[in-house]
Amino acid sequence: MSDRDPEIAVDWQTRRREMARNGLRRMVELVAAKETDRAAGPLPLHKGVYIDEERFEAERQKLFLAQPVVAGLSGDILEPGDLLVFDAAGPSILVQRGKDGIVRAFRNMCTHRGAKLVEENEPWSGHRSRITCPFHAWTFDSAGKLIGQPSKTSFEGCEIGARNLLEIPCTEHLGLIFVRAGGGDPIDAAAHLGGFADLLSALELHRARPVKKGVLTADSNWKFALDTYSEGYHFSALHNTTIGQTHYNDVASVDRYGRHHRIGFPDNSIGKLIGTPEAEWPETDYGGVHFLFPNTVIFFGSIEPGKFFTQVFRLFPDGVGKTRCQFAVYAPFGVESEAQRAMCEMAYDGTAMVVQTEDYRVASAGYANLLAAPDDFHVILGSNESAVQSVQIHIAEAIGMPIN
Structure with a gap:
């Protein structure tokens, strides 16, 4: 039996619905409280975390060459x-x-x-x-x-x-x-994923089929570009014509699995459920942003009920100040029709444009500013950017260098 097509007697669709309902409860709680999952406090990072050549070489050797990628x-x-x-x-x-x-x-x-x-x-x-x-x-x-x-x-x-x-x-x-x-x-993939494997199993990635691939680039350190995938604090400002209109800004549920994590970003429909009995809530599709240490982000979700796609971002350094992102969109359960293929292609094109012209634009300009900033300059990650903090802390631990 190949585990690309596991013969496991599990109703994954039902499992995803259960996961969606559990996530929905958490989203309603956060939106009602006008809160987000937080770290203990802010985390300052010296600019060298992003621009230091010695640190970059340690990342290249100990992450991209030594870790399962x-x-x-x-x-x-x-x-x-x-x-x-x-x-x-x-x-x-x-x-x-x-x-x-x-x-x-x-x-x-x-x-x-x-x-x-x-x-x-x-x-x-x-x-x-x-x-x-x-x-x-x-x-x-x-x-x-x-x-x-x-x-x-x-x-x-x-x-x-x-x-x-x-x-x-x-x-x-x-x-x-x-x-x-x-x-x-x-490679012991099960050990590498740990408890995250149970969640990833429900995505049925062995059924995903590629639809469109390409490369996105940033004139930025790879970690500086990666940071934007782990927080929704920037939605209303940077993505004010796209996700900033459809999702709550600065609200996220974060589930951690060792060095990996899963993030849920609530859309605007969540507010309508506050105060409504759960029995009256609609069934929702599972979706979320899944981070696989050290450099891979998998978004699984739908743009309308029942119409899913899977997006995979793999960020790699092309030198200390350059990033190449291998970006691909998949039909999660196989290409079922030409209409579905077209939908997945649209998902690729729309996402690539936003990431390249918005996320990577500010990452590139910010990185240039870091290079010219005073020697003692620190960026600051707020308690509301808890997943970003986790990624940076785990990278520092993996390369054996202090976070500051």
């Missing part, structure tokens, strides 16, 4: 022979589903003279039953074995099995494909 979803490489390029974490990596259904990851490097086997860049994906090097036509199967070697007699005495592709740790769990880009120990 999401390379894609199971639906990105659904069939044997399907493969994708994952190069945003640093080294170029090929992730391919073998004939046996197992997903493996390899250096995107021919073992002859190091040529790049697949020359496209992320978010490229495709299908190749065998991979042939464009330099000298050495050929490898979907399990990484060298199966073709022109002028084989020229390499007598060189064991062909020693020239298989260089495999790196990779695993598939709950519809997510994790890779440890720097190599090392096998």
Whole structure:
């Protein structure tokens, strides 16, 4: 059994409805109290947290190379022979589903003279039953074995099995494909997710199918751009023509699962439920923003009842002051119609425009200001920005450097 298609006797739709109702209760409480989930107090962060080169190098080594990082979803490489390029974490990596259904990851490097086997860049994906090097036509199967070697007699005495592709740790769990880009120990995805796995299971990510992908960029440190995904304090000011009109500003429920978290942002309909008996509340769809440490944000929700989409943001550093976000929209339970595909494409286009022109615009300008700010300047995260605080604290712990 592949856990991209778990045979688990659970009615996930009912489970999501239960989760939605529990979340709704919490939203009503917060809106009625005119409150938000809070940290103990404000957290000042020295500007070096975002601009220091030594800190950035520690993050590159200890997070993006050493931690399990999401390379894609199971639906990105659904069939044997399907493969994708994952190069945003640093080294170029090929992730391919073998004939046996197992997903493996390899250096995107021919073992002859190091040529790049697949020359496209992320978010490229495709299908190749065998991979042939464009330099000298050495050929490898979907399990990484060298199966073709022109002028084989020229390499007598060189064991062909020693020239298989260089495999790196990779695993598939709950519809997510994790890779440890720097190599090392096998990945224990269940341990990495901890209690967050129960929540992610209900999203049925193994059923999600890609609709549209692209790259968003910011002239900003990756953490500075990531901060905007974990608070709704900016909705009314920055997104005053979009989510600022449909959702409450500065109100969020935050559920923490170790280094991961889930955030719910209440929409304006919540106010109508205050004082109304729960028995009279309507059924609502589950939705939320799910953060997977260290750099992945998954939004699961709907723009109207019963019409869901899944958005995945994976933020990577392109140097200390540059961010590349691999952004993708999926049909959560498969593409059911052309109308649904069009809806998902619209969700991609609308979200990409807002994130690029609003969130990443202010992140880029703010980062430029940090570079020029006095040496003792600190940004300040309010108690109402509790999830942002958690992310920064956990990153600092993971790299073994103080938060200030």
